[in-house]
Each structure stands twice: as structure tokens, then as C-alpha cells.
Amino acid sequence: MYVCLCNRVTDRQVRAQAAGGNCTLGSVHNSLGISPKCGKCLPMMRDLVREHQGHAGAASNV
Numbered sequence: 001m002y003v004c005l006c007n008r009v010t011d012r013q014v015r016a017q018a019a020g021g022n023c024t025l026g027s028v029h030n031s032l033g034i035s036p037k038c039g040k041c042l043p044m045m046r047d048l049v050r051e052h053q054g055h056a057g058a059a060s061n062v
């Protein structure tokens with residue numbers, strides 16, 4: 001599903017970036033070669049990155 005319509009970015013792309021070590025919105029944007037435009041997607045993108053961090057943290061605590 002598209003999370004950023006301005007830049008045509010999907011949730012899968014954001015999750016892949018987070019899984020690849022991009023743990024901030026800025027690094028995700030840089031890696032995808034995009035920049036925020038309207039900004040409406042930022043809360044959802046932030047949640048996707050944080051969601052991955054939560055999973056990574058849980059895995060490292062095992």
C-alpha cells in the first residue's frame with residue numbers, strides 16, 4: 001500500500017529500509033532518494049520505522 005502518494009512510496013519500501021538499518025525518517029528518505037513534500041505521510045512512515053525498531057528490539061532481547 002502507498003504510504004506516501006507524493007513520492008509513490010509503499011509500506012514495503014519503508015519496512016525494507018528500516019530492516020536495512022535506516023532507523024530514522026531522514027535516512028529512509030535519503031536512501032529512497034526522496035524528500036517530504038506535503039508531509040501527510042510522515043506520521044505513518046515514522047510508525048513503520050518504529051514498528052521495525054520494536055521488532056528488532058524484541059529479537060535482540062531473546
Ligand code: FES
Pocket residue numbers: 003004005006007035036037038039040041042
Ligand atoms: S504523502 Fe508523503 S510527502 Fe506527501
